[in-house]
Amino acid sequence: MKLELDLQLASTAPDVPTEAQFARWAELALAPYRSEAELTIRLVDSNESQQLNGQYRGKDKATNVLSFPFQCPPGLSLPLLGDLVICSQVVAEEANQQGKTAEAHWAHMVIHGCLHLLGFDHIKEDEAEQMEQLEIALLAELGFTNPYLTDAE
Template sequence: MSKLNVDIQHASTAQNLPTDEQLAEWATSAHRNDTSDQAEVTVRIVDEAESADLNESYRGKSGPTNVLSFPFEAPPGVPIDLLGDLVICAGVVEREAREQQKNPTAHWAHMVIHGMLHLQGFDHIDPREAEVMEQLETQLVTNFGFQAPYPDEEAETHS
């Protein structure tokens, strides 16, 4: 089984953030084992200004967003297993949790897992791919004892 090194960067003044251990545990849970012995990801917790700048620069969208995923692709012949970077906006995650009446810790777990899956090629643009990604997210989030992140998934798992 491969090991995931999780580098946590704090660039936010937000309070009541998950611990570095929680962030690493959630990221590790979403790491789909590949052929390498060791992989690395950076999780950067930011404030809304940095999130908005990155969202505008890389996605052409204004305002902050919950999580941005920046996959790393090594040049051919360079044996580096760096998954990439996750940039998570503390303010947006906390606001979304309140607005959606979700447990804040559960929402943080979901954002880390969601971002990690994006780094590994999962996407939700095509409806079939979205279904696969959402089912995997639901499985991983509920493995931590949290409610399913998507209301329709929760109804399906309890019926």
């Protein structure tokens, strides 16, 4: 699969992956569905994440990943998939709280976001189950454990 990745670093945080890692994770998620794709991943701080989450989802808080799919005009065929906006601070905090490595959680956020860009969702229970199973399988290919397991399970 051919991926053109535009990585935008609007925020810095510890343990931010390399561009090669972001590309590897995105390609893994997209390859079964696309032969080529153009994707922007923008790393932001909590303030920008909160502003975008409020504007587009009506939620007044920072969030881990936001997905903005590109809506191609009728009659055009472009490889442009869309944008992922990932909040570095939220990802770092969640990885720590959930007892995961930063790398595993970053990979999960990229894969999760890419699946949203492809049209997968988790609003309905059956759709959530399908999306989670895909994420679990893709993360397993990378050597990461099931991100939905808790210490109690």
